[in-house]
Every structure is written in C-alpha cells, then in structure tokens.
Amino acid sequence: MVARYREIKHSIQEDILSQRYRVGEKIPSERELAVQYGVTRVTLQKAMNLLEQEGFIERIHGKGMFVTKVIEDNVYMLNSGTGDSILGFSREFGQQAKITSQLISHQLILAPQPIAGQLEMQANQQVHFIRRVRLIDDVPVLIEDSWINSEVIAAIPETVLEHGSLYQYIEELTGKKIKFYNSVIEGDLFSKDLADLLSIAAGLPMLKVSGVTKLEDGTAFNYSVSYNRADMFKIKNSWVGK
Amino acid sequence: MVARYREIKHSIQEDILSQRYRVGEKIPSERELAVQYGVTRVTLQKAMNLLEQEGFIERIHGKGMFVTKVIEDNVYMLNSGTGDSILGFSREFGQQAKITSQLISHQLILAPQPIAGQLEMQANQQVHFIRRVRLIDDVPVLIEDSWINSEVIAAIPETVLEHGSLYQYIEELTGKKIKFYNSVIEGDLFSKDLADLLSIAAGLPMLKVSGVTKLEDGTAFNYSVSYNRADMFKIKNSWVGK
DNA sequence: TAGTGGTCTAGACCACCTG
DNA sequence: AGGTGGTCTAGACCACTAG
CATH class of the missing domain: 3.40.1410.10 (Chorismate lyase-like)
Structure with missing residues (x-):
C-alpha cells in the first residue's frame, strides 16, 4: 500500500532533479497540481510539505512555490x-x-x-x-x-x-x-x-x-x-x- | 492569527513537559483528543505530526500514541x-x-x-x-x-x-x-x-x-x-x- | 470485533501578494 | 480583483493491533 501523496512527492522530486522544473523557477500552483494528479489539495499539500522539508522547494504565501537552488559540494x-x-x-x-x-x-x-x-x-x-x-x-x-x-x-x-x-x-x-x-x-x-x-x-x-x-x-x-x-x-x- | 493546530500542539506539549502525561505512557487517541479540543481529526493530526517530529511522542499504528522517553544530558x-x-x-x-x-x-x-x-x-x-x-x-x-x-x-x-x-x-x-x-x-x-x-x-x-x-x-x-x-x-x- | 493511527475527499474561508 | 498558499470541517475507508 503506497500512499498517493508519497507517489506524487517522488514524481515532482523527479521533475526537479531532471531539471523539468528549473532552479529558482516557479512550479505550478497547488490547485493546478491537484488537478493534474487527480487528488484534492489536502493530499497534494502533504506531498509538498515533504518536498519543502527536504529542501527541494520553498513555498511563499501569496506568491507560489519555487525550486530551491541546490548547493553542490565536494564532500x-x-x-x-x-x-x-x-x-x-x-x-x-x-x-x-x-x-x-x-x-x-x-x-x-x-x-x-x-x-x-x-x-x-x-x-x-x-x-x-x-x-x-x-x-x-x-x-x-x-x-x-x-x-x-x-x-x-x-x-x-x-x-x-x-x-x-x-x-x-x-x-x-x-x-x-x-x-x-x-x-x-x-x-x-x-x-x-x-x-x-x-x-x-x-x-x-x-x-x-x-x-x-x-x-x-x-x-x-x-x-x-x-x-x-x-x-x-x-x-x-x-x-x-x- | 494563530493556527489552531499549533495551539493544540503547545497545549499537549505542556501536558507532557509538566508530566501530566508520563514518560512511556499512552496518551488519548486522536479521536478522543479531537473531541476534547473541538476540532476534526485532520487538524488534530497536524498537531500530533509536529509533536512526533520534535520527538515528544511516538505513534504506533494500531496501538496508539506514547510519550517518548526523554534523554537528559549534561551538555x-x-x-x-x-x-x-x-x-x-x-x-x-x-x-x-x-x-x-x-x-x-x-x-x-x-x-x-x-x-x-x-x-x-x-x-x-x-x-x-x-x-x-x-x-x-x-x-x-x-x-x-x-x-x-x-x-x-x-x-x-x-x-x-x-x-x-x-x-x-x-x-x-x-x-x-x-x-x-x-x-x-x-x-x-x-x-x-x-x-x-x-x-x-x-x-x-x-x-x-x-x-x-x-x-x-x-x-x-x-x-x-x-x-x-x-x-x-x-x-x-x-x-x-x- | 473494536479500537487505533494513516490516508483521502470535496468542499470552505482566511491571509498574503500582485497588478 | 484574482491568484496563491494556509487552515479547517465532516465525513469516509483502509491497515494494523489487540483480546
């Protein structure tokens, strides 16, 4: 039993890692993504909460969600x-x-x-x-x-x-x-x-x-x-x- | 504007810190607490998620929620x-x-x-x-x-x-x-x-x-x-x- | 079987930001 | 005003645990 919000999280994470959503770019709104994935906003938000906690995106009230600049490193x-x-x-x-x-x-x-x-x-x-x-x-x-x-x-x-x-x-x-x-x-x-x-x-x-x-x-x-x-x-x- | 789930989180956190809920003890179920605080389970769960992330409680599927043993320290x-x-x-x-x-x-x-x-x-x-x-x-x-x-x-x-x-x-x-x-x-x-x-x-x-x-x-x-x-x-x- | 946490829906209203 | 994220309701069903 795989939770839907976890699948969605991985899907969007892939879109970020594969540069489909570029660094610093705005990604679609919660309402749009909810329609895309065929879920309600509550479920979509659970996915976005994970992505935010793990540092993939930043959410700014009233503005939208943005891909975090990722800092590469040699260690x-x-x-x-x-x-x-x-x-x-x-x-x-x-x-x-x-x-x-x-x-x-x-x-x-x-x-x-x-x-x-x-x-x-x-x-x-x-x-x-x-x-x-x-x-x-x-x-x-x-x-x-x-x-x-x-x-x-x-x-x-x-x-x-x-x-x-x-x-x-x-x-x-x-x-x-x-x-x-x-x-x-x-x-x-x-x-x-x-x-x-x-x-x-x-x-x-x-x-x-x-x-x-x-x-x-x-x-x-x-x-x-x-x-x-x-x-x-x-x-x-x-x-x-x- | 203070979110209700944050108030509830602080309230239960206080109950833990003040030993109203003892270490290792089972705390009331989500459904009971939701009634107590007059909210739905979804809202109550947001509070519990925070408490879990911060290490105050452990949630075990089918069993219940328990106060985490806190490890004191000298540093x-x-x-x-x-x-x-x-x-x-x-x-x-x-x-x-x-x-x-x-x-x-x-x-x-x-x-x-x-x-x-x-x-x-x-x-x-x-x-x-x-x-x-x-x-x-x-x-x-x-x-x-x-x-x-x-x-x-x-x-x-x-x-x-x-x-x-x-x-x-x-x-x-x-x-x-x-x-x-x-x-x-x-x-x-x-x-x-x-x-x-x-x-x-x-x-x-x-x-x-x-x-x-x-x-x-x-x-x-x-x-x-x-x-x-x-x-x-x-x-x-x-x-x-x- | 009864109780528990885990997930999800289909709405609603609020607070914030921009034009 | 219109779009965005943030919060919340009132249900429902599922998966796990215990006696």
Missing part, C-alpha cells in the same frame, strides 16, 4: 532527518560510489547497561556487537559500531555485513519497515585506535553520530555509533517554520 | 531542525542560563562573493559583518560570524548585539517572522585565532554550523557561521519515516 552529505534514505550507509551512497565494508568484529555479548537502556531491553540480554570499517571507492571513511537486539534479529549473516545493506536485510527479515532514527551529532578527535583503522593520523577531527533505530511497530532493534572523517562528511539540515 | 543541545526555537542562540538558551555576548567586530563591508551568492544579492552590495563571542554563564562557548544584507536591515543597534536577540530584533523591525534556516554541520579543529577568542587551546574539536536565514516572504537576510566548542554542544536530530 559526502549525510542528510540528517530528511529524505527517504537515512536508512543506512549502503543505501544512501550505494548509487553514487562503490561502497564496501570491512568486518572488524562480530560477536554476541551481554548488553552493556547504557545500550540496554537505549534498546529498551531487560538487563542480561544478548546483543550482537558489530564493528565495521566503511569504504567509499576503497578509501576507508568511517567506523560504525552497532549493537543489535538478538531477540529481534537472531542471526546476521556475515555476507550481509561485508557486502549488503544491514537495514535492508532487517526489513526483509522482519517484514516491517524502519520507521525511526533518533540521533545525536557530536564533534571529537580521532583516538589512536580508531585512527589506525582508517589509516589516518590520531587527532584529526571527526563527526560522531549515534542513535537508535526502530521498526514501524515501535521495536528498538539497533543502537549505533559512527565515527566519520570530518574532512569527508557534512550533515545537511533544513528547518522550515510552521 | 547543551542544539535542536537541529525541530522545535520553535532554532531562532537564535539567545532565545534558545536564554531560559536556562545567563547568555551574554561580546562584540568583537561590527562593520559594513562589500559582500564577499560566496556570501553574496548565499544571500541572493547583487555583487558590490553592502552587508553588515558581525563577529560575536557568546557566553553561557560567563563562559565563552562559541564564536558566531554573521553577514546581514544591509538592504533588508539598515541599522543594527550595538545594544541588540551585546544584550538582545538579533532575530527578535529583526522580526520586530520587519514585522515578518523568520521562516527558514538551512544549515550545514561540519567538524573541524579550532585554529589559534578562534581558540584565543574562547581562551582555549588550538586544536580542540569544534562543531561548525553554517547557514542561511530567511524571512517568511522568502527574503534571505542573514548568512552565519558558528564555531562551537565540541565538548559543550551536541546536536539533536530526529527522523520519522513517512
């Missing part, structure tokens, strides 16, 4: 809290570059207290602990540690960890979509052991992103921390007043 | 892209601590090329350049550079820069609300000159946040860059699937 953008693809590193960048993973560690451990809390588990339960180095075009760019509730995901094939998308595997295994990602961004310096994994010098700056991932039924199944080379990543962020 | 949180108060440092933290500013520089200059681009200005126009050190309880915690289109804001009293909220001043002066804030988060190390302004050592980690601010009529009036001590700030971020 990788982590789209925080927007888009369809906060759903893991593989799916986010797999289109534009060659993504690989190097599995450093994968073991079942007793959940450490703070992580059990984040995952809303009882104490003394087991979690998968996974440490991976992620590479873009064979350059190691970040380290990702994941703690995954083993009662939700019993087994994780190493082939998924090395070559596939963990989140995609989990969506297929559980039959539920990933719904929620709550993260905190911090700045820090690379310690020696982390720096060694990336073959860089200790003391270089990093962006640390940590957060809980939940399924659509509310189950918290994953807590992860990623240590990103600050010279290779930025995080984009957009706020639209109400 | 200052910059709520990226959520809440009512991305609107400047003063208004964000003025409630919980003593905020002061130290004005380092304030001059009219010709807009440098990249900044003129961000502000959608013609070349050779003047902007205010403002550098301030911000202090929380007399501890310098960040440096903020602002470039402000002088055609939008002709004059900026130094008393505002030293003691008031710049954004509040601009909203009152123009009679328009601030609507849009598009930012990019980066990690870096403090250079010597910036570190000196904060009386810290060079080479410590920072979170750098830069972005454009617009009024509700679409006017880009401000471009700013802030250099935040990474040991004192985190950025909170929440993504909710559609």
Whole structure:
C-alpha cells in the first residue's frame, strides 16, 4: 500500500532533479497540481510539505512555490532527518560510489547497561556487537559500531555485513519497515585506535553520530555509533517554520 | 492569527513537559483528543505530526500514541531542525542560563562573493559583518560570524548585539517572522585565532554550523557561521519515516 | 470485533501578494 | 480583483493491533 501523496512527492522530486522544473523557477500552483494528479489539495499539500522539508522547494504565501537552488559540494552529505534514505550507509551512497565494508568484529555479548537502556531491553540480554570499517571507492571513511537486539534479529549473516545493506536485510527479515532514527551529532578527535583503522593520523577531527533505530511497530532493534572523517562528511539540515 | 493546530500542539506539549502525561505512557487517541479540543481529526493530526517530529511522542499504528522517553544530558543541545526555537542562540538558551555576548567586530563591508551568492544579492552590495563571542554563564562557548544584507536591515543597534536577540530584533523591525534556516554541520579543529577568542587551546574539536536565514516572504537576510566548542554542544536530530 | 493511527475527499474561508 | 498558499470541517475507508 503506497500512499498517493508519497507517489506524487517522488514524481515532482523527479521533475526537479531532471531539471523539468528549473532552479529558482516557479512550479505550478497547488490547485493546478491537484488537478493534474487527480487528488484534492489536502493530499497534494502533504506531498509538498515533504518536498519543502527536504529542501527541494520553498513555498511563499501569496506568491507560489519555487525550486530551491541546490548547493553542490565536494564532500559526502549525510542528510540528517530528511529524505527517504537515512536508512543506512549502503543505501544512501550505494548509487553514487562503490561502497564496501570491512568486518572488524562480530560477536554476541551481554548488553552493556547504557545500550540496554537505549534498546529498551531487560538487563542480561544478548546483543550482537558489530564493528565495521566503511569504504567509499576503497578509501576507508568511517567506523560504525552497532549493537543489535538478538531477540529481534537472531542471526546476521556475515555476507550481509561485508557486502549488503544491514537495514535492508532487517526489513526483509522482519517484514516491517524502519520507521525511526533518533540521533545525536557530536564533534571529537580521532583516538589512536580508531585512527589506525582508517589509516589516518590520531587527532584529526571527526563527526560522531549515534542513535537508535526502530521498526514501524515501535521495536528498538539497533543502537549505533559512527565515527566519520570530518574532512569527508557534512550533515545537511533544513528547518522550515510552521 | 494563530493556527489552531499549533495551539493544540503547545497545549499537549505542556501536558507532557509538566508530566501530566508520563514518560512511556499512552496518551488519548486522536479521536478522543479531537473531541476534547473541538476540532476534526485532520487538524488534530497536524498537531500530533509536529509533536512526533520534535520527538515528544511516538505513534504506533494500531496501538496508539506514547510519550517518548526523554534523554537528559549534561551538555547543551542544539535542536537541529525541530522545535520553535532554532531562532537564535539567545532565545534558545536564554531560559536556562545567563547568555551574554561580546562584540568583537561590527562593520559594513562589500559582500564577499560566496556570501553574496548565499544571500541572493547583487555583487558590490553592502552587508553588515558581525563577529560575536557568546557566553553561557560567563563562559565563552562559541564564536558566531554573521553577514546581514544591509538592504533588508539598515541599522543594527550595538545594544541588540551585546544584550538582545538579533532575530527578535529583526522580526520586530520587519514585522515578518523568520521562516527558514538551512544549515550545514561540519567538524573541524579550532585554529589559534578562534581558540584565543574562547581562551582555549588550538586544536580542540569544534562543531561548525553554517547557514542561511530567511524571512517568511522568502527574503534571505542573514548568512552565519558558528564555531562551537565540541565538548559543550551536541546536536539533536530526529527522523520519522513517512 | 473494536479500537487505533494513516490516508483521502470535496468542499470552505482566511491571509498574503500582485497588478 | 484574482491568484496563491494556509487552515479547517465532516465525513469516509483502509491497515494494523489487540483480546
């Protein structure tokens, strides 16, 4: 069951990305688009709200809707809290570059207290602990540690960890979509052991992103921390007043 | 003109903050709340969407709506892209601590090329350049550079820069609300000159946040860059699937 | 089966902007 | 005045969860 407003959102998003609607240009009014897509304004507005939140368009009361000028960049953008693809590193960048993973560690451990809390588990339960180095075009760019509730995901094939998308595997295994990602961004310096994994010098700056991932039924199944080379990543962020 | 769904959002937000609805607890259903507030479900849902995006509640299909467990912290949180108060440092933290500013520089200059681009200005126009050190309880915690289109804001009293909220001043002066804030988060190390302004050592980690601010009529009036001590700030971020 | 959130319709009126 | 986005109503049906 795909919601109509999501289809419309993707359709208009494509029209923007393919330059059918040009940067800075006015796009048709809500009323026109509603007729085009055969829906009511309310439904169309839900689509436009998404496009606005994700920074594709700007809406100005009384004037109309305009395609946002997009700023290109030479570093990788982590789209925080927007888009369809906060759903893991593989799916986010797999289109534009060659993504690989190097599995450093994968073991079942007793959940450490703070992580059990984040995952809303009882104490003394087991979690998968996974440490991976992620590479873009064979350059190691970040380290990702994941703690995954083993009662939700019993087994994780190493082939998924090395070559596939963990989140995609989990969506297929559980039959539920990933719904929620709550993260905190911090700045820090690379310690020696982390720096060694990336073959860089200790003391270089990093962006640390940590957060809980939940399924659509509310189950918290994953807590992860990623240590990103600050010279290779930025995080984009957009706020639209109400 | 205050929208009804925003009033309802604030009302329920208050009920959560005041523990009238407890952490983890189920709150009344959409249909019940709609009756309580005398609105239709559509309007009530707009309120709940905001609360969900801002991390106050979780909604689970078929089950209900629940108050999110809030994670307290010992550092200052910059709520990226959520809440009512991305609107400047003063208004964000003025409630919980003593905020002061130290004005380092304030001059009219010709807009440098990249900044003129961000502000959608013609070349050779003047902007205010403002550098301030911000202090929380007399501890310098960040440096903020602002470039402000002088055609939008002709004059900026130094008393505002030293003691008031710049954004509040601009909203009152123009009679328009601030609507849009598009930012990019980066990690870096403090250079010597910036570190000196904060009386810290060079080479410590920072979170750098830069972005454009617009009024509700679409006017880009401000471009700013802030250099935040990474040991004192985190950025909170929440993504909710559609 | 009953209750919940998720989506959608077909209208209406308001507030803002431009000519 | 006419067009635009912003808000709201009073319904309806669907999909998911629980007992």
